[in-house]
Amino acid sequence: MRQKRRSRPLREPYQSEHDGYYDGFGRPREASGGIKARVQRGAATSNWWSKRWLQALNRLIDPGRLQRGRSYARKGQVLTLDEAEGGLVTASVQGSQPRPYKVTIRLRPLTDEQWQRVINALASQAAFAAHLLAGTMPEDIEQAFAAAGVSLFPDRDADLETDCSCPDFANPCKHIAAVYYLLADRFDEDPFMIFRLRGRTQDEVLAELRRLRTPEGSAPPDHEAETPEAPLPLDSDPSRFWALGLPLDSIALQLTPPVVELPLLKRLGDPPFVVHASLQEILAPAYRAISEAALAAAFAEPDIAIAASDAAPAESAGDREPGA
Structure with missing residues (x-):
């Protein structure tokens, strides 16, 4: 088994010695029932988190190679795209050969300690907690990750590990790049997928947020275990039931x-x-x-x-x- 490839930050466009050779393999075979990118022209994504995903990739890898995968994504050359545990994404991509290529992309999960720092930062800001508990992704959520000393999106070589069964050893090949673009589509549909690829589900993050947002950072009290208060006794004189109580002027209101x-x-x-x-x-x-x-x-x-x-x-x- 060959060694898996990691994305590498490049200051200059990457040129593989195999670029011209593999381009000569011809056009990809027409795929049947493939997954097509939602946006066929112009910008590849619509939401800020998907745009940030592609921006992060453009900083890590050669943008020209990333662009080569966009046509694959728009043509529907990606046949399957599945999310597994541990920040792993698997896909099959139809290239120029009869057998589809197998692609794996792994995003490095954050450690438990890193996630706890992130959630503490999120819980300290009411706006973050309100958005997340409402099921929406705050646009400035990266500030909380930065405060915890980590990044939500990949920002270094070790954050991404990719592999493809095609013969092109350049990274990314167009098959990996096509999956990158379709992941941006998936993030448009489910922004919390990036949480899962980083090691936490939406429910896990929200449960910890609720715990930290309760008084003293403890779990909500068990109301069933509390002893109910005794009901107030009824007036012993039934004839006074419909009688007026104290006049309104006697009710003291304190406004500050x-x-x-x-x-x-x-x-x-x-x-x-x-x-x-x-x-x-x-x-x-x-x-x-x-x-x-x-x-x-x-x-x-x-x-x-x-x-x-x-x-x-x-x-x-x-x-x-x-x-x-």
Whole structure:
């Protein structure tokens, strides 16, 4: 068995001594029932995480060789594409020979310690946690990975290990490159696939986030094990059941300005359906106006408030011109 090939960061376009020889093998055989790239023209992907995947690959390998696989991906030359455990992707690609080539791509999983640092960084930011718990991938999630000292996408030679059964020893060959492009499609459909290839499922990450977001970083309490509080006793005099209780004036309400302005908006962050604007900036004036009006009404003296409300219609009537 030949040694597996690893992608290598290249400062200059890679030229293999076999490039001209293998190009002479002819066009690939027409594939039946292959997996075609969703985008047939222009940019290969639509979401930011898929674009970042291809950008990361372009930094690691020769962009020209990567482009050679795009036509294979768009023609449907990739017959199968499967995800296995341990960050492994397997595929079969129809080339110019009768038998399809076997491709394997392995993305190096993060260690348990690295993942714990990442999840701690995610849990420390309410916006990250809110997006992930809602099932969406935050666009700036790479900041949390960077804070943990790791990268979500491959950024060095050791992060990628690839192999293809074709005779072209250059890396990537067009068969591996075609699978790279279809992986970008898969990331468009399921952004959390990149988590799995890095060693954690979406459910595992969310479970740890929920644990860390509870008070003191512990699991939610077992409510079934708690002793229920005794119900309040009913009034012994049934005739008082429909009687009025204390007057409303006796109910004390305590209103204070929030310590942090707009705490709810800042804690939740912008929802995923807001793309070209900040919902926090849009709603902030309304929240401030409502808070100011509520505090003004709460702290106004009753006699002044009543007099002001009675005076407004009188002034309006007096200002009207005769016959108006």
